Amino acid sequence: MNRYTLGKIVKFFFHWHYDVQVVGEELLRDKSTHLVLPNHTAYIDPLILFSEMWWLPISPMVDELFMRKRFYRHILNKADAIEVPDLNKSAMSREEGAAVAGQLSRIVLDSLNAGKQICFYPSGHVKTVDKEIIGNRRLAYEVCRELPEEVHVVLCRMRGLEGSQWSKLKPKKWKWRRTVTMVFEDHTADVRKWAQTLDRRAFNEQLENWYNTEK
Numbered sequence: 130m131n132r133y134t135l136g137k138i139v140k141f142f143f144h145w146h147y148d149v150q151v152v153g154e155e156l157l158r159d160k161s162t163h164l165v166l167p168n169h170t171a172y173i174d175p176l177i178l179f180s181e182m183w184w185l186p187i188s189p190m191v192d193e194l195f196m197r198k199r200f201y202r203h204i205l206n207k208a209d210a211i212e213v214p215d216l217n218k219s220a221m222s223r224e225e226g227a228a229v230a231g232q233l234s235r236i237v238l239d240s241l242n243a244g245k246q247i248c249f250y251p252s253g254h255v256k257t258v259d260k261e262i263i264g265n266r267r268l269a270y271e272v273c274r275e276l277p278e279e280v281h282v283v284l285c286r287m288r289g290l291e292g293s294q295w296s297k298l299k300p301k302k303w304k305w306r307r308t309v310t311m312v313f314e315d316h317t318a319d320v321r322k323w324a325q326t327l328d329r330r331a332f333n334e335q336l337e338n339w340y341n342t343e344k
Contacts (some may be wrong), residue, residue, distance in 0.1 A: 132207045134185025139204070147289075148306060153191055153313035154336055156283050157185050164276070165248040165313075166269060167285035168261045168340040171295040174287050177309060178248070179208050188240065190233070190249035213249075230301065234271040241272075241280050251336055257297045261340040263333040270332045271326035282317045286340055314339075 144150070165187060167178060175189055178336045191210045196202050202252055213233060240247050251269035252261060263269070273282065280301035292301030316339070 130207070132186070132209070133183055135204065135207050136180050139176060140183060141179035143177060146305065147177065148308045149177065149181055149311065150308065151181055151311045151313075153155065153283075154182070154311075156281075156313050157182065158313050161281045162244050162277070163187070163246050164237075164241060164272070164280055164282045165246070165285055166251050166282065166336070168287055169250040169252050169255050170287050171290035171293055171297075172255055173293075173295040175291055176204065177205070177290075178287070178311070180261065181311060185246060187248050190237070190247070192253075197291075211240075211247075222245055228272070230267050233268055234275075236275070237268070237272050238275055242277050251333065255297050258311040259291070259298070261337055263337055265330055267329055268334060269320075269336065270324060270329045273320045273332070276321060276324070280317075281315055282308070282320045283313050284316050284339055285337070286312045286314075286342070 155163070163185075167174070175191070179187075179189065186209070186221070188209045188211055190213045191201075191205050192213050193214055196205060196210070196212045237247055237249070249268065251266060252263045253266050253268070256262065276282065287309065289307055290296055291298050293307060294300070294303075319335070320332075323335050325337070
């Protein structure tokens with residue numbers, strides 16, 4: 130079974146529980162190379178993103194913890210996922226973490242230069258408060274500072290999974306049918322400008338502002 134067939138099957142089953150509304154997916158249907166940067170609301174949102182974008186050969190960057198789980202690993206391998214070391218390991222020093230992050234940015238840039246579609250979460254974790262917080266994370270900033278000329282950066286804002294069984298936020302009333310929205314916007318010019326004129330924290334704040342807007 131290839132990734133496209135698997136994506137359509139996952140989408141079929143998800144739509145029993147989720148009413149997924151997608152805005153702006155046409156931005157990903159051109160022949161450009163894309164870097165997709167979503168917010169991270171819940172553990173299941175990567176699978177929903179994968180199932181909705183089944184037609185796009187996009188490679189997600191996935192925490193090694195998920196790659197160890199058989200169910201997730203099977204699907205993520207089909208999606209040509211790139212395994213990311215857990216940068217929050219207590220045994221990892223600050224210098225080691227910075228070195229690993231530098232290696233990851235190089236992997237992303239090399240993949241983009243090769244024409245590969247890439248997706249990763251700038252925050253690096255599922256949100257634990259009502260707002261998306263990227264803090265001082267470096268991957269998105271470092272990649273966008275050296276972004277290949279032909280790459281388009283598409284931001285994705287997901288809503289509707291907060292308070293679900295897959296979320297770290299306080300559970301809300303359980304719903305059999307849950308509405309999930311995914312909004313895609315091309316912000317290539319913005320992120321190029323932010324990466325060249327702002328420091329890392331200010332760059333991340335710009336992303337946070339977009340993710341946290343109520344639109």
